[in-house]
Amino acid sequence: MPHLPPAQGLGFRMRPSGGKSGRPAARSVHGVSEVSASWWWWSQAPLQLKNLPVNSFSLEFLTELIINLEKLENDKTFRGIIITSDCPKAFSAGVDLREICGKNPAHYTEYWKVLQDLWLRLYLSNLVLISAINGPCAAGGCLIPLTSDYRILADNPKCLIGLNETRLGISAPFWFKDPLVNIIGHRASEHALQLGLLFPPAEALQVGIVDKVVPKDQVQSTALSVMTQWLAIPDHARQLTKNMIRKPTADLLVKHRDTDIQNFVSFISRDSIQKSLQMYLAKLKQNKD
Numbered sequence: 001m002p003h004l005p006p007a008q009g010l011g012f013r014m015r016p017s018g019g020k021s022g023r024p025a026a027r028s029v030h031g032v033s034e035v036s037a038s039w040w041w042w043s044q045a046p047l048q049l050k051n052l053p054v055n056s057f058s059l060e061f062l063t064e065l066i067i068n069l070e071k072l073e074n075d076k077t078f079r080g081i082i083i084t085s086d087c088p089k090a091f092s093a094g095v096d097l098r099e100i101c102g103k104n105p106a107h108y109t110e111y112w113k114v115l116q117d118l119w120l121r122l123y124l125s126n127l128v129l130i131s132a133i134n135g136p137c138a139a140g141g142c143l144i145p146l147t148s149d150y151r152i153l154a155d156n157p158k159c160l161i162g163l164n165e166t167r168l169g170i171s172a173p174f175w176f177k178d179p180l181v182n183i184i185g186h187r188a189s190e191h192a193l194q195l196g197l198l199f200p201p202a203e204a205l206q207v208g209i210v211d212k213v214v215p216k217d218q219v220q221s222t223a224l225s226v227m228t229q230w231l232a233i234p235d236h237a238r239q240l241t242k243n244m245i246r247k248p249t250a251d252l253l254v255k256h257r258d259t260d261i262q263n264f265v266s267f268i269s270r271d272s273i274q275k276s277l278q279m280y281l282a283k284l285k286q287n288k289d
């Protein structure tokens with residue numbers, strides 16, 4: 001197995017620390033001490049996101065995430081990834097607002113391109129992706145769950161999930177909207193997106209933005225048991241099927257990437273939008289007191 005170094009400065013725990021054999025010891029995986037080592041165990045990689053305090057998507061974090069995903073995708077040892085957070089405050093707070101506030105068009109262009117790259121890599125991944133959502137998950141933070149094959153949410157009132165962009169005075173891009181529509185349907189998406197709804201667990205399950213809600217301490221074990229089901233299907237058949245279903249949605253972004261970047265840069269550069277974002281950031285800081 002190739003060595004996968006931890007990202008500098010950022011945490012990506014890609015697998016439990018190895019035992020004597022160099023293979024992961026099941027007991028060392030966060031929250032899953034009783035799982036027995038079996039053939040499928042070696043086939044899945046836990047990917048724990050750690051960009052304190054809230055796993056917001058800084059440019060550096062996104063870049064490292066893409067590199068790590070590429071390594072996992074190319075390592076034939078792995079057939080699936082369970083993505084979870086190693087930050088106590090959040091699964092992900094989405095786009096790091098400091099990346100899209102007060103910077104220049106060249107920076108916005110680079111940032112948006114990298115975010116698109118991450119989306120494409122996840123959405124068209126050949127691996128089984130399961131999101132083990134163990135904290136709040138807002139706006140761009142939903143990019144990972146919405147591109148996953150299965151979503152498990154912790155049953156905790158703090159674990160709100162949704163695309164709340166309109167509350168920040170911005171609009172979710174079409175490639176955030178499309179997977180949501182594919183998952184929860186047109187009418188529910190209209191409602192959720194326009195109002196910028198953040199769903200608490202029971203409502204998230206009801207609307208279908210997550211597939212399962214379980215107590216927080218069972219998120220990881222449930223993810224492992226769901227992974228077993230998915231890995232029971234031959235990869236080639238599952239991958240062909242996934243690609244058939246997802247390609248039309250992915251092609252829309254592939255085809256309109258440059259226009260989407262231009263639209264984003266001109267939108268985010270507007271004074272009124274910059275003001276809204278700055279106010280939102282300031283409010284986040286005030287709420288803390």
Ligand SMILES: CCCCCCCCC/C=C/C(=O)SCCNC(=O)CCNC(=O)[C@H](O)C(C)(C)COP(=O)(O)OP(=O)(O)OC[C@H]1O[C@@H](n2cnc3c(N)ncnc32)[C@H](O)[C@@H]1OP(=O)(O)O
Binds near residue numbers: 056092094098267
């Ligand atoms: C045409 C084309 C159209 C395209 C148009 C444009 C499309 C853009 C799409 C954008 C998508 C997005 O994801 S926009 C981002 C949306 N994200 C959100 O709304 C989530 C905001 N965050 C939260 O709600 C909360 O922080 C939450 C995650 C629940 C954790 O709450 P807590 O009380 O535990 O912790 P907090 O004290 O709030 O947060 C800890 C610190 O992290 C900071 N922080 C929190 N979220 C942050 C964030 N997203 N970016 C930067 N910093 C953030 C806080 O300010 C604090 O900083 P200090 O005070 O310094 O410690």
